[in-house]
Amino acid sequence: MARHHSPAPIPTVSYTVVEDDISQQRTLVRDAPTRSYGYNDFADFVRPQNHYIRYIEPLESDLAKHVEYDMDEQDQEWVDALNVERKAQGSDKVSYEAFEIVMDRLEKEWFDLTKNIPKPDLALPSEDSTCNICDDAEGENTNAIVFCDGCNLAVHQDCYGVPYIPEGQWLCRKCTVSPENPVSCKLCPVEGGAFKQTNNGEWVHLLCAIWVPETRVANEVLMEPVTGIERISKQRWKLRCTVCGERDGACIQCSKPTCAISFHPTCGRAAHFLMPMKAATGAEAPTLQCFCEKHLPKEQAEIRLRALEVEAENAQSEASGSEAESEGSTAAARPHHHTHVGANAKSSKSARAYAKTYKPGPPIVPALILGRVLQYVERVHMRKRPEFVELCSRYWSLKREARRGAPLLKRLHLEPWTVTGMQAREQTEADKVAKLEHMLRLRRDLETVRMLAELCRKREKDKRAGIEVVRNIARTVVFPSETGLREIFDKIAGQDTNEYFAHPVSKSLAPDYYEVVKNPMCWDTIEAKLDRHEYWDVQALKDDVLLVLDNAMAYNAADTTWYKAARRFKGNLDAYFKQLDTLKTSAPLEVAQPPTSQEESMDVEQNGAASTSNISANQEENPTPPKPILGPIGDLEPPLAQLELLVSDTIKNESEYILGDNDPLTSIFAYEFGKLKPIPPPQPKTKRTRKTHQQQQLDASAGFRA
Structure with a gap:
């Protein structure tokens, strides 16, 4: 006998009406010294009525004086706990605004300090960084290469599934979910790389998931999660990799039908056995193919040999640099010098991308910055100011460490060496001359563009004037x-x-x-x-x-x-x-027509007493007016003489312009501008004309009449 369960009751909606909403209240800073750091005052914003609101980006000097840091809930909890301790010690309460002022100044002072420090090659982004998935170094505006702030992994946005680049730091999936604990791929024994999770929570390389035939990605935009691990055949799990020699994970085989050589996708990438995954611009996506060393196409084999030679040269140069530093080290070196030498083997970006963990370490605020911050917050009223600033410095270091060194201000998310990369190097006289010449060329080009735009404006203005002339002529002549x-x-x-x-x-x-x-x-x-x-x-x-x-x-x-x-x-x-x-x-x-012969005979019959001679005489003395044509000719249409003027040569002879070989109507609608006729030569003066001219001059003179 089946049991019937009664349905659970629908929960009742409950709410509370808040009479005085705190969010509607105006949050203003009442302390005058604090408002001097850029906080809002009591002035109301007046919206302009006659124009749009125009926002002008503030200058760097103005932003240095204003507080940009906005505290979060974690900061609020820390300040509240600090105020409890200060109250127990008999000190006054620290306001949230004072905390924001100190944190903002610490962030900006640290930024100014770090941008002037030369960075080693370890921190500089490599110009030839290739995508860990497609092994291509080319990037586009919509498909740029992004670097993980945790492990320094380099991937394309489309390859790894990054729809947009965030303003702050970007972490790969492994650094987001498991930043401290290392993870291993389910399909290969290679450590490090571009990881994604499966629908069961396991980790696999995205490169392995793309190349293994049975696996797929559920969302092709985000490129996760990876599915189809359970559909991999047992024979594939038993294949041995010919590159690493291990029988661990799932291998792929050479695309040659008669070849059975197998290798892991990551091992094949390292050995350059994988064919290109990206197509040229505008072409279709290529089919995924991989070949062993024996069956590689000729062009791909040449590319593979060149790549292996470059890798061998880079490895040899790194090894020689490591040996030179180890030989030049002395007993007076710093205690941590041996760790620096050991790290030289992994100074390239590719080595750091495959490392299990990457910890830049917390930033330590030097005494110089503490002194500047104390001098900057002198206007803020509080007791034990140095102790408070020191505690804020420690808290700032811990917060920067938790964010893996990412700046706390959005404006400073750009790394210091990219901001002042050109400013750090002093410009020589040749650089200044080249820059000046470039600016002069740019100014000349802009002036040329301005003149062309002005000429285009005048041309269009003349064309409009010509069209208006044609319209007025047509309206006056055709529609009088x-x-x-x-x-x-x-x-x-x-x-x-x-x-x-x-x-x-x-x-x-x-x-x-x-x-x-x-x-x-x-x-x-x-x-x-x-x-x-x-x-x-x-x-x-x-x-x-x-x-x-x-x-x-x-x-x-x-x-x-x-x-x-x-x-x-x-x-x-x-x-x-x-x-x-x-x-x-x-x-x-x-366009009237003369009377017909029938109309004339009818008139003769009506006037029978008159003779033919009298009729002809009367017609000569009083001619009969023509009868208008009853048809399409209306009494508002222009006269024929007015229309014939547009196609006759009379207007050419009387006009002071030469209109060309066409008739005036064709010239007008073809926008042919006439040329002025030459001025006729003056007629020679005769003696009589000369005497008359002299007499007129005498008559015009003052006090003389003939």
């Missing part, structure tokens, strides 16, 4: 009545101050409007037609204006506001329509 039509229509629509007929009628306001009015019209529609130059006849514009008012009177009742307004507007249209008639052109008459 457009300005007048708009002015008169604006007067007509201006009577509708309440905008009764300005917009189309909405169906939501009048559902049956479009059933009564079959041809709707409003002021907006007429204005849109004016913009599209659809009115070539005055009567068409009159009909649309009357249609607006007739629709309103047809749909609305006689006692409504809309009906009365339409009737009042309609009574005032005669004066505006007369103004529209003045805009008519002679275009329809210029």
Whole structure:
């Protein structure tokens, strides 16, 4: 018989209403001497109304005077415990601001001290550092080589799964989870390297996980965790590595189908048996292939030989340097000199990356910095100031050690030797001259760019002026009545101050409007037609204006506001329509056709008493005016004489510019700028002209008349 368990009750939500929220209160420093170190005062921030807030990065000299350190919860616990001890000793309480001032000054003084100390080659980053996974030294902006602050491991962001570089220190997975205890790879006996954890908590090299066929990474962005360890076949676990000679872990075999030579992925990397893992820019990712020494491709074999020669030379130089230092050491050397000699064998970055642990040691604050800090905090009121500063120095050293030497200020996360690498070396006169020449070239280039930009601006300005000229010519010649039509229509629509007929009628306001009015019209529609130059006849514009008012009177009742307004507007249209008639052109008459023979015979029949001679005489004395063509020619179109002017040569002869071989219309739309005609030579003066000129000069002189 099955047992039925009653479901657990749903927990009840409980909350507490806080009347006076501390987070809403203004946290200000009331001590005036403390505010002088850069803390906020009681002044309210006034947001500008007319412009955006502009943030200007402060100078280095300004940041040196302001406190940038922000204490955390651990600092607060330490200060509270220190205040309890000071209270028991009869001393005053130390404020949080005083602690931040001391920590900030310690950090900046230590930074100024360390950036002037020459760094040994052990601390300097190697310029030829290669990725521990892909063995490639090339880096990009989006795929840079990052170094672990714990073990100095060098890996690409994409290879190890680092989506973004943090502002502070970066630790690999091994230094994050197990910084003190060494870990070993499940797939090979090699110690050190780029480790990742499996879904069971075991450790494997990411290089081994990529090359062993059965293993995968669950998240290809973060490149962890490693899965598929249990799917590795027993035969692979039994293979012996031909490089290290051990049968430990899972080996891979030569890609040659008939070759059975096996080796660990890490051993194959050390022996240069692995083919490149990265493809060229824009190419597809290559297939993972590895070959033994016998089956390596020719190009890869040459690369392998050169790499082995370089490694042998580096090992020989390191060994000779170690022997020279051991021979030159004396009994008066420092006690820890033998450890320094032993460390020379591992002075390269690759050796440090494969080391089990890496401890830089806590920084020790010298007495010089203590004296400067004491002098800096003289304005802070407290008892036993030297003892407090010394305790803060010890606490600062422990905190820097816990962070593996990483600075406590975000601004100083950049290492000192990269900040002042160029400043530490004094510039010679040749360097100064080269820098000055470079700056002068840069200034000349910038001036050239400025002049080019100014020329481009002027060119575009001239092009815009030319386009405006073409537009004005086209508007004046092709649409001669457009300005007048708009002015008169604006007067007509201006009577509708309440905008009764300005917009189309909405169906939501009048559902049956479009059933009564079959041809709707409003002021907006007429204005849109004016913009599209659809009115070539005055009567068409009159009909649309009357249609607006007739629709309103047809749909609305006689006692409504809309009906009365339409009737009042309609009574005032005669004066505006007369103004529209003045805009008519002679275009329809210029293309009129003469009367046909049938029309002449009809006139003869109607006037039978008149003779043919009289008809001809009357036609000669009073010719019959031509009848306009009824068709597409409107009374608002430009006259033919005005249009012919654009294609005739008359404008060329009368203009002071030479427009070229094309007609004026083609030249205008092709943006051909004419050249000024030469000034004609002056006419020779005759004797009569010379005498007249002399007489005019005498008449113009003062006090003399002929």
